[in-house]
Amino acid sequence: MVQTPELNERSQQLLKNLVERYIHDGQPVGSRVLSKDSDLNLSPATIRNVMSDLEDLGLIHSPHTSAGRVPTVSGYRFFVDTLLSVKPLQGQELDLLNAGLTNQEDGDVIGMASKLLSETTHMAGVVTLPRQELVCLRHIEFLPLSNTRVLVIFVTNEHEVHNRIIHTSKKFSAAELQQAANYLTSLYAGKSLAAVREAVVNEMQADQQRATQSMLDAVNMAQLAFNNNDQREDYILSGETNLMGFSELSDMDRLKGLFDAFSQKRGIIHLLDKCLEADGVQIYIGEESGYQAFDHCSLVTSPYSVNDEVVGVLGVIGPTRMAYEKIIPYVDVTAKLLGAALNTR
Incomplete structure (x- = not known):
């Protein structure tokens, strides 16, 4: 240090x-x-x-x-x-953030948080999606499509609906798919997606002579559905083009490195995951991030919580020459408001 x-x-x-x-x-x-x-x-x-x-x-x-x-x-x-003397947000600024996060009819509160951070700071706003180990399965449905294609619909955390198409090894009737869905819902409802994936793998490795064919078919379909879930987005980024307006970042090589980092995601996710361990606002300035693409950037983050458990992190990416006294309270308050909005869903 x-x-x-x-x-x-x-x-x-x-x-x-x-x-x-x-x-x-x-x-x-x-x-x-x-x-x-x-x-x-x-x-x-x-x-x-x-x-x-x-x-x-x-x-x-x-x-x-x-x-x-x-x-x-x-x-x-x-x-x-x-x-640094941090400036608390004014009533009008708080009202704008609060209204934006509580009036989301389509449930895209994560995307709106990212957008609000970008719009209020004129930099890039980033919000990670809630960690899968804290996202719980509530209900699952299988609907037959053409041939061996099946539409999987599963509901998590009360209101979030996810759709996925899988290809099964044989064709199933609507009744068979309904039976499989009922079996899986009864078995896994209330468990986290991470726990469901682990349980499905264990079921596949268990003594299959004790299971009926319909049970094995259901577990097979669940494995197809939840293994694909690893391909989901890891975070939502808004306003990255705002960064092109800062002279410190306008060098074409720097911009290319930065936008390549945004598209590859892995390094940024590793950095944001480190912020999950922090208590409150965390600030990485320039090369402090250990991530070369961010050598001329600062990242101000804060974790957000649901039911008193940290589930994700949000933040602002901008040049090292940023108005920290304004950015810090925006990030801190948005994290608290996002957690509150998710707690009501």
Whole structure:
């Protein structure tokens, strides 16, 4: 773990002013600008000396030949951990988020949370779908299609309906499919999807002489249905094109790496899974994520809970030069509102 440098009050105030000015303007900050911003009444020469000390500590650096300075990842980290004053959301902002998450007739509350995060921050919003081990099966139906194709309909968590087409080894009548559905619902209703998949595998490996053919057929169909469930979306991402508008991310190689990461998903899911273990808001700045595609990005996340159990994580992806004091409360409040909305479903 990197040790946090010790700064006196004057150095802290100058670093705070520099980071805030850079976040606002996006331009390297010079000593003359800071002398006007600062309440410390220091001369530009004194400020230059303090900035030199901050640079030696690795908190700021000079890009190219510019006379101004910009924060490093360490500088942003010190700012976020020590100097940041988070601004609580105003009543109108809270009302907008609350209305967006509670008035979803189609049940797409996860997608709306991602969209709201993107629209309110003008960055990319991401929400992972609830973990399967906490998604419970309520009811299952099999409907015959043509030949050996069967439509599987299963209801989870009271109201969420999922459809899937499977190909069986033989043709079944509607009555046989109904019998299979009744058997599986009676056996697995109330169990998590992860537990259902495990139980189905165990059933297939058990002493099959004790089972009737109709029971084996039902278990076979369940295995086809729930094994395919691994192909579901892992997260919903909104507003990724917003990132193209930030100069720090406009380099074509950086953008390509970022959008490739979005399409491949695996690395981002690994990163978001780490955030599930966090208590409250978690912030990764630049290379802190350990994920090369995010070297010039920050990720602000918070887990969301259903019935007091953490089931997923949501967050905002943007440039390291983001207004953390505004993004943090948006992420924190949206996570709480999403959990509350899911608890009522």
